[in-house]
Amino acid sequence: MVCSRGDSEEKGDDMDVRPSGIHHVTAIASNPRANAEFYLNALGMRLVKRTVNFDSPDVYHLYYGDRAGNPGTIMTFFPWPDAPRGRIGAGQVTTTTFSVPEGSLGWWAEHLAALDIPITRPEERGQEDVLSLRDPDGLLIELAASTDHHDTDPWDGGAVPPEHAVRGIRAVTLTEQEVEGTVEMLNGHLGFQLTEEAPGRLRFRTDTTSDGVGTIVDVLAVPDSRRGLVAAGTVHHVAWRVPDIQAQENWRQTLVEAGVEVTEIRDRNYFTSIYFREPGGVLLEIATDGPGFDHDEPLLELGQALKLPPWLEPRREQIAAHLPELEVKR
Numbered sequence: 001m002v003c004s005r006g007d008s009e010e011k012g013d014d015m016d017v018r019p020s021g022i023h024h025v026t027a028i029a030s031n032p033r034a035n036a037e038f039y040l041n042a043l044g045m046r047l048v049k050r051t052v053n054f055d056s057p058d059v060y061h062l063y064y065g066d067r068a069g070n071p072g073t074i075m076t077f078f079p080w081p082d083a084p085r086g087r088i089g090a091g092q093v094t095t096t097t098f099s100v101p102e103g104s105l106g107w108w109a110e111h112l113a114a115l116d117i118p119i120t121r122p123e124e125r126g127q128e129d130v131l132s133l134r135d136p137d138g139l140l141i142e143l144a145a146s147t148d149h150h151d152t153d154p155w156d157g158g159a160v161p162p163e164h165a166v167r168g169i170r171a172v173t174l175t176e177q178e179v180e181g182t183v184e185m186l187n188g189h190l191g192f193q194l195t196e197e198a199p200g201r202l203r204f205r206t207d208t209t210s211d212g213v214g215t216i217v218d219v220l221a222v223p224d225s226r227r228g229l230v231a232a233g234t235v236h237h238v239a240w241r242v243p244d245i246q247a248q249e250n251w252r253q254t255l256v257e258a259g260v261e262v263t264e265i266r267d268r269n270y271f272t273s274i275y276f277r278e279p280g281g282v283l284l285e286i287a288t289d290g291p292g293f294d295h296d297e298p299l300l301e302l303g304q305a306l307k308l309p310p311w312l313e314p315r316r317e318q319i320a321a322h323l324p325e326l327e328v329k330r
């Protein structure tokens, strides 16, 4: 896709469509069924797409989200059955925090206890009411009680009653040995605002005009932390959202001009993507809001059938034969 550069006046408008929040978080898992059972049965999310890793179609790509898989609610996994356990550490998104309704953490504590899933309540989070837990591969996740979720559409067909259901991704936490370059990337290049500062923790807002999901980025400064190793149980990347491919192309150009190494625009079928790294090593993506998950199957049927992009359809039989069973026990 080739888009012409706008003149400076147009560029001024483009800056208004800066990445306005988290689009999705993608992590690595091992057993796909254990992964699906956890995100469907324990977290009550909806499987909004059952597809494959487009770059390696012998592996699933599973997308979980709200009813429609709205940007800001999407958590995705590459479950490599034989993946070794990775190490959560510096240069990674070390925690993904989901938003749940205020007053529902008591319900969640009981629900998770009934499933034998251990939880802790991190002390250092000040006023925030948070439960911390791990998925079957050790991925660190949190549930935070908040009111930031008016813009999502919780899944009411799952294992969690809609009044308690996960609303979306509230925040990501990046752990860094040095924060200077990361701050320059988040604030200087992407335009995120530093809104809170505590010892060792900086809080950025991707969009200070919105109180919707996915607007918080916490950066932890841990100078003596070990570097993370990306494998099962770790986050692969976090994507920020832009409304359309024109905004994405403009952002690509802006980053290139700032000296950032950015990929070409890649077609992910449900959105298009560009990828780049921040100086601390975390892989970042900018993804478009559309075309969305109902572009190749009806909204009511999301996630039930194996969906492939047009360029992999000719190989469907061979691809399907190599994928493991994905029958989820309810």
Ligand code: ZN
Pocket (backbone or CB within 6 Å): 024, 026, 237, 238, 239, 273, 285
């Ligand atoms: Zn992605």
